[in-house]
Amino acid sequence: MPRSGADLALLLLGGFRVLADQATNELSARGYEDVRPVHDFALRAILSGADSASELGRRLSVTKQAAAKTIALLEERSYVAREPDATDGRRIRLRVTDHGLALLQEGEAIFDELHAQWQSRVGATALAQVEETLRELVGPSAIKLDAPGWSVRDL
Amino acid sequence: MPRSGADLALLLLGGFRVLADQATNELSARGYEDVRPVHDFALRAILSGADSASELGRRLSVTKQAAAKTIALLEERSYVAREPDATDGRRIRLRVTDHGLALLQEGEAIFDELHAQWQSRVGATALAQVEETLRELVGPSAIKLDAPGWSVRDL
DNA sequence: CTCAGATAGACAACCTTGTTGTCGAACAAT
DNA sequence: ATTGTTCGACAACAAGGTTGTCTATCTGAG
Numbered sequence: 175m176p177r178s179g180a181d182l183a184l185l186l187l188g189g190f191r192v193l194a195d196q197a198t199n200e201l202s203a204r205g206y207e208d209v210r211p212v213h214d215f216a217l218r219a220i221l222s223g224a225d226s227a228s229e230l231g232r233r234l235s236v237t238k239q240a241a242a243k244t245i246a247l248l249e250e251r252s253y254v255a256r257e258p259d260a261t262d263g264r265r266i267r268l269r270v271t272d273h274g275l276a277l278l279q280e281g282e283a284i285f286d287e288l289h290a291q292w293q294s295r296v297g298a299t300a301l302a303q304v305e306e307t308l309r310e311l312v313g314p315s316a317i318k319l320d321a322p323g324w325s326v327r328d329l
Numbered sequence: 330m331p332r333s334g335a336d337l338a339l340l341l342l343g344g345f346r347v348l349a350d351q352a353t354n355e356l357s358a359r360g361y362e363d364v365r366p367v368h369d370f371a372l373r374a375i376l377s378g379a380d381s382a383s384e385l386g387r388r389l390s391v392t393k394q395a396a397a398k399t400i401a402l403l404e405e406r407s408y409v410a411r412e413p414d415a416t417d418g419r420r421i422r423l424r425v426t427d428h429g430l431a432l433l434q435e436g437e438a439i440f441d442e443l444h445a446q447w448q449s450r451v452g453a454t455a456l457a458q459v460e461e462t463l464r465e466l467v468g469p470s471a472i473k474l475d476a477p478g479w480s481v482r483d484l
Numbered sequence: 485c486t487c488a489g490a491t492a493g494a495c496a497a498c499c500t501t502g503t504t505g506t507c508g509a510a511c512a513a514t
Numbered sequence: 515a516t517t518g519t520t521c522g523a524c525a526a527c528a529a530g531g532t533t534g535t536c537t538a539t540c541t542g543a544g
């Protein structure tokens with residue numbers, strides 16, 4: 175088996191996909207059939223203050239148009255509501271509905287369960303080391319990933 | 330910051346994206362402006378025996394149509410050549426060109442450099458533990474590289 | 485040898501998640 | 515009041531995936 179540097183990238187992607195796929199399946203099994211982790215993350219961003227399309231776009235490092243599409247989908251499925259802003263005629267404020275809050279709770283529970291499963295497979299210590307190392311490696315960079323045309327040589 | 334189970338998924342995705350983005354930038358800087366890691370991985374699969382569209386699709390866990398699109402792109406950029414099979418009139422065999430081989434070499438070198446950078450940041454031992462743990466968790470069934478279209482820069 | 489079934493690849497239509505570019509309406513500030 | 519910025523909307527498009535359908539070709543059972 176080739177131990178090339180690319181293996182690490184594949185392992186990271188594979189790990190994410192395993193978690194995301196299982197979470198999606200679990201959400202589907204619990205009645206949230208047309209939702210994926212990306213929607214969960216968008217809801218969390220809205221809940222934590224990104225209550226307009228433009229702001230959500232900035233928060234997720236995508237264009238406001240892309241954010242608006244996600245919002246349209248979330249609204250169509252009743253996870254968020256859009257209400258005109260009384261003090262700013264341009265803005266349409268976003269509010270996470272009860273349905274959306276329930277989804278967030280469910281998603282968090284599922285990720286916690288998956289986390290616990292992984293702990294039981296490789297041990298809490300090993301998994302904590304993985305998290306700690308990754309946090310050190312990607313934590314600072316992930317925050318800096320704000321620009322869409324991101325070009326950095328992070329040495 | 331909540332240490333929820335979802336953090337692990339974000340760390341894995343973030344790690345992949347950091348590596349993939351840097352690799353893409355480096356490839357671009359070295360003259361391969363029109364490729365991304367997914368093309369590198371596809372080339373590698375072709376080189377290791379997936380020398381037809383259908384087989385490549387199976388190898389990458391995507392439909393043969395999706396594989397054909399990737400192949401069309403790789404052919405357009407002269408990384409692979411398509412040649413009719415003498416013994417099977419249906420098949421069109423894939424061959425990685427010299428240009429493709431050069432890209433593969435460059436890609437491998439870049440990933441190795443990134444790997445070395447990470448080693449120097451957190452230590453070879455810690456990074457090896459990350460790889461070992463992930464390999465155990467993700468297993469051999471991990472070579473599915475579809476669209477990393479997830480934009481999940483949460484906080 | 486023949487013919488039913490499997491396989492390879494092509495084509496078309498569509499989905500998803502992004503991107504630019506443009507626009508009118510509403511705000512802000514000089 | 516005019517100029518500039520921001521918000522949200524609309525349109526066009528790209529990349530990468532999906533189904534579904536089609537022809538040509540191979541293969542194996544009778």
